Amino acid sequence: MCALRDVSFTYPGAATPALEDVDLSIRSGEWVALIGANGSGKSTLAKIFNALLIPTRGDCFACGFRTDREENLWAIRSQIAMVFQNPDNQIVASVVEEDVAFGPENLGLPPVTIHERVLKCLGQVGLEDKRRTPTYALSGGQKQRLAIAGALAMEPRCLVLDEATAMLDPQGREDVLEILRNLHKKGMTLVHITHRLDEILDATRVVVLGKGRISWEGDLSGLFAAQDHFEEWGLEMPPLVRFSRLLQERNLLPKDCLPTLKELLEVLCP
Amino acid sequence: MSIRVDSLCHVYHPGTPLETKALSGVDLTVEAGTWVAVVGQTGSGKSTLAQHLNALLVPTSGSVVVDGVPTTAETSALRSVRRKVGLVFQYPEHQLFAESVSEEMAFGPRNWKFTEEEIHETTRKTMSLLGLPEELLSRSPFHLSGGQKRRLCIASVLASRPDYLVLDEPTAGMDAPGRKELLGLLKGLVEEKIGVVHITHDLELALALADQVIVLEKGKTVFCGSPDSLMDELLERPIRGLCLPPILELVSGLRDYGYPVPYTLDAEMLALRLEREIRS
Amino acid sequence: MKFLNHLTLGQYIPAESPVHRLDPRCKILSVVLLLAGIFLMKHPVAFVSWGVFLIILSSFSRIPIRVVIQGARPVIILVLFTAGIHLFLTRGVILWEWGPLSITKEGVVMASRMGLRLFFLVLYAGFLTLTTSPMELSDGLERLFRPFQRIGFPAHEMAMMMTIALRFIPTLFDETDRILRAQLARGADLEHGGLFRRMKAFIPVLVPLFVIVFQRAEDLAQAMEARCYRGGTGRSRMNPLRWKIADTLAMSGILAIVAIFVLIDMGA
Numbered sequence: 001m002c003a004l005r006d007v008s009f010t011y012p013g014a015a016t017p018a019l020e021d022v023d024l025s026i027r028s029g030e031w032v033a034l035i036g037a038n039g040s041g042k043s044t045l046a047k048i049f050n051a052l053l054i055p056t057r058g059d060c061f062a063c064g065f066r067t068d069r070e071e072n073l074w075a076i077r078s079q080i081a082m083v084f085q086n087p088d089n090q091i092v093a094s095v096v097e098e099d100v101a102f103g104p105e106n107l108g109l110p111p112v113t114i115h116e117r118v119l120k121c122l123g124q125v126g127l128e129d130k131r132r133t134p135t136y137a138l139s140g141g142q143k144q145r146l147a148i149a150g151a152l153a154m155e156p157r158c159l160v161l162d163e164a165t166a167m168l169d170p171q172g173r174e175d176v177l178e179i180l181r182n183l184h185k186k187g188m189t190l191v192h193i194t195h196r197l198d199e200i201l202d203a204t205r206v207v208v209l210g211k212g213r214i215s216w217e218g219d220l221s222g223l224f225a226a227q228d229h230f231e232e233w234g235l236e237m238p239p240l241v242r243f244s245r246l247l248q249e250r251n252l253l254p255k256d257c258l259p260t261l262k263e264l265l266e267v268l269c270p
Numbered sequence: 271m272s273i274r275v276d277s278l279c280h281v282y283h284p285g286t287p288l289e290t291k292a293l294s295g296v297d298l299t300v301e302a303g304t305w306v307a308v309v310g311q312t313g314s315g316k317s318t319l320a321q322h323l324n325a326l327l328v329p330t331s332g333s334v335v336v337d338g339v340p341t342t343a344e345t346s347a348l349r350s351v352r353r354k355v356g357l358v359f360q361y362p363e364h365q366l367f368a369e370s371v372s373e374e375m376a377f378g379p380r381n382w383k384f385t386e387e388e389i390h391e392t393t394r395k396t397m398s399l400l401g402l403p404e405e406l407l408s409r410s411p412f413h414l415s416g417g418q419k420r421r422l423c424i425a426s427v428l429a430s431r432p433d434y435l436v437l438d439e440p441t442a443g444m445d446a447p448g449r450k451e452l453l454g455l456l457k458g459l460v461e462e463k464i465g466v467v468h469i470t471h472d473l474e475l476a477l478a479l480a481d482q483v484i485v486l487e488k489g490k491t492v493f494c495g496s497p498d499s500l501m502d503e504l505l506e507r508p509i510r511g512l513c514l515p516p517i518l519e520l521v522s523g524l525r526d527y528g529y530p531v532p533y534t535l536d537a538e539m540l541a542l543r544l545e546r547e548i549r550s
Numbered sequence: 551m552k553f554l555n556h557l558t559l560g561q562y563i564p565a566e567s568p569v570h571r572l573d574p575r576c577k578i579l580s581v582v583l584l585l586a587g588i589f590l591m592k593h594p595v596a597f598v599s600w601g602v603f604l605i606i607l608s609s610f611s612r613i614p615i616r617v618v619i620q621g622a623r624p625v626i627i628l629v630l631f632t633a634g635i636h637l638f639l640t641r642g643v644i645l646w647e648w649g650p651l652s653i654t655k656e657g658v659v660m661a662s663r664m665g666l667r668l669f670f671l672v673l674y675a676g677f678l679t680l681t682t683s684p685m686e687l688s689d690g691l692e693r694l695f696r697p698f699q700r701i702g703f704p705a706h707e708m709a710m711m712m713t714i715a716l717r718f719i720p721t722l723f724d725e726t727d728r729i730l731r732a733q734l735a736r737g738a739d740l741e742h743g744g745l746f747r748r749m750k751a752f753i754p755v756l757v758p759l760f761v762i763v764f765q766r767a768e769d770l771a772q773a774m775e776a777r778c779y780r781g782g783t784g785r786s787r788m789n790p791l792r793w794k795i796a797d798t799l800a801m802s803g804i805l806a807i808v809a810i811f812v813l814i815d816m817g818a
Contacts, residue, residue, distance in 0.1 A: 037445050037446075037447055037448075038416055038417070038444070038445045038448060039415070039416075047772075050776060052772055052775065052776060074778055074780075077775070077776055077777070077778050078778055081776065081777070082773075082776045084769065084772070084773055084776075086769060088721055088766070089765075089766050089769035089770050089773065090769070090770065090773035091717070092713070092714060092717065092770070092773075092774060093685065093713065093717055094683075094684055094685065094713070094716055094717040095683075095685065097788070098685055098788070101788035102774075102777055102779075103777040103778065104786075104788070105785050105786050105787060105788060106777055106778040106779045106780070106785060107778055107786075108784040108785060108786045109786055110786065111786065111787065111788055111789065111790055114786070114788040115788060118788065132564075134720075135717065136717075136720035136721055136724075139312065150777065151776075151777070154777060154778070166443050167442070167443060169311070169312050169471055170311075170471060170472075170513050171311065171312070171513070195445040195446065198516065231447075234445060234446065234447045235446060236446030236447075236450075238516070239474075239515070239516070239517040239535060239536075239537040240516045240517055240520060240537070242537035242538070243517065243520070243537040243540055243541050246537065246538065246541035247541055247544070247545070250541075250545055252544075252545060252548060261516050261519055261520055261523075264520060265520065265523040265524075268523075268524065268527070268544075269523060269524065269526075269527035321731070324735055326731055326734060326735060349737070352734075352735065352737060353737065356735070357732075357735040359728065359731070359732045359735075362732065364725070364728070364729060364732070364758055364761075364762060365729055365732040365733060365736075365754075365758055366758060366761070367753065367754045367755075367757035367758050367761075368754075377736060377738075377754065378736040378737050381736060381737030381738055381739065382737050412761070426736065427735070427736060430736070430737060
């Protein structure tokens with residue numbers, strides 16, 4: 001889906017690179033959680049995936065296309081869609097359905113197709129009954145769901161979420177995560193950037209970024225086994241995860257049990 | 271020396287089709303040198319309450335009295351209330367405007383007619399209280415890092431030497447290390463005898479820091495007491511409008527199943543107690 | 551802040567009516583014709599006929615006349631001011647004098663004529679915005695100006711700017727309010743002092759607002775690019791404008807009415 005080779009990126013005028021020597025591949029169908037402290041380069045890396053930023057060194061291939069060629073931008077961005085952190089700063093239209101239609105309109109699709117996609121995507125994010133609502137009247141969580149619908153309307157193969165839950169309240173966060181789980185089940189590739197470890201519990205792979213470099217890469221259980229490094233990486237162990245590890249150490253919990261509320265209750269309270 | 275809120279009611283846009291009752295009879299006392307957490311979901315009225323504490327809003331009914339001065343007093347007394355109660359909004363970076371950090375710090379004190387020496391003194395003291403080095407004084411506030419900007423905004427409110435500080439989600443959007451550092455610094459304010467009102471939707475955070483917790487739901491108080499008594503109350507019955515952190519949800523589930531484990535945020539303690547229950 | 555509904559530009563009121571269903575281009579062109587006609591009117595008879603037509607239009611668009619007139623409220627001061635200027639500054643047969651001020655017979659005529667013209671202008675223009683959504687208006691203007699793109703007029707860009715500006719008005723309102731409150735909480739005094747002092751006091755509100763706006767522009771541009779936006783070329787529309795027979799009939803009707811009113815006026 002996406003491959004970065006020796007990628008470095010320095011913002012114009014900056015003294016130090018934001019990303020250095022990053023080698024990363026995203027495979028189709030994965031849910032990759034990209035975590036790290038603020039300033040580790042996560043957002044920069046997200047924007048490299050869909051060619052919003054071009055590496056200052058190294059290559060990035062998205063869906064087989066080189067991201068530094070302008071003629072590829074269209075193809076790349078219709079396959080890799082992105083949702084940004086600030087809900088307001090990605091909504092273009094005054095009415096919900098008009099905003100979802102923005103992407104398909106840019107693609108020049110016929111009106112009938114656009115209508116179909118708008119209805120389908122609003123359904124996927126649970127905003128069908130808000131079709132004609134003015135966008136300013138939506139809550140933060142609803143705005144992010146709208147942004148996701150707008151991205152889905154491009155019919156992408158991969159969705160990149162750049163700290164999309166950072167500005168939401170717990171309910172909003174949970175709503176977004178639920179949508180992501182459904183999308184992933186249907187085969188969407190997800191790249192989820194966050195600093196909250198309680199949001200990555202459905203990920204198939206975890207990449208830890210620190211000061212522009214990849215500090216660690218592996219699966220969930222590997223990540224939580226490396227908890228001694230958390231402080232150095234700027235991460236915080238969620239209490240539930242700590243709890244499940246303690247029980248696993250005392251052999252009261254199977255090693256493959258995921259540290260989510262649902263699974264813990266299923267295993268401990270059958 | 272306290273803020274007393276009595277049966278506070280607030281109605282937005284009274285008499286119009288958009289009339290909404292944001293607060294219905296809230297009681298609260300904030301003593302100097304204590305940390306009070308106001309917990310509630312979006313729409314519970316927490317932000318409305320915050321604005322009453324420094325007289326940005328006046329009560330529709332009920333009263334808010336700051337060190338003996340009610341917030342319905344006329345302008346001069348009202349301004350003294352505003353000076354005593356500092357208010358830091360959510361994402362306060364949006365209020366930065368000055369050309370230099372020192373100008374930003376001086377804004378509040380200058381409005382309250384501090385002398386230039388007083389301004390210099392309070393700037394120095396407050397910046398050190400919030401861990402901001404003096405070399406930042408000549409820099410533009412827009413060129414600071416995210417964490418520094420947040421601390422600068424809080425410092426600029428503290429520079430006016432308020433007796434109370436109301437913070438609306440001060441750690442919103444921060445990562446774990448930033449959050450820990452900021453809360454540590456804020457906890458130091460209590461030692462300076464400043465009354466802190468911490469508005470948040472994160473119960474975990476509130477419980478970890480507060481002397482007193484009040485829970486709001488749809489404008490009404492559904493709980494008021496110490497963190498320990500909150501945990502005790504949860505043993506008896508669920509509290510409306512309280513979004514429990516996952517670990518407390520787990521405790522709830524375990525208790526329903528039959529394990530008499532206590533309500534605690536401490537993963538170690540919970541693991542230990544559960545182990546004991548399972549093995550017995 | 552839902553009360554902003556009252557302040558949203560043009561106060562679009564969604565409804566099902568023959569006027570709502572008309573193509574926005576038809577409505578824009580009709581309003582231009584109507585405004586031209588209004589500015590030609592002189593005789594009281596003409597004013598009456600324009601008033602009657604307003605009532606007829608309001609029933610056709612299922613919008614109560616009361617609401618239409620309310621649309622003129624923000625501009626009432628301007629109307630009165632203009633009328634006042636003509637009332638006191640026109641020379642002629644003096645009817646009433648008080649010191650340097652005098653009201654002439656010609657002044658009364660001019661004041662009422664100009665005042666009423668302005669009043670009707672605002673009301674008829676209000677019909678356009680009451681019955682046409684911001685997106686439709688923007689689409690209509692874009693299509694009307696599209697032929698001028700060949701000589702370099704940025705029709706699409708103009709329409710996109712309009713759409714985005716309208717979308718952000720309520721958001722900016724909220725943000726201004728929030729910044730204002732934050733600075734008030736820091737002791738800012740925006741009520742006392744001379745004009746200059748008060749203007750200076752607004753800097754702590756305006757600077758942060760500008761910063762937000764510029765940051766937003768950058769973020770929004772990236773978000774739009776991420777959704778394959780590249781200007782107007784090759785763009786389609788979810789609800790493309792379609793000129794129907796009803797639009798042709800409506801336009802011919804308006805043309806006829808304006809012509810008739812102008813003739814009545816000339817004859818009287």
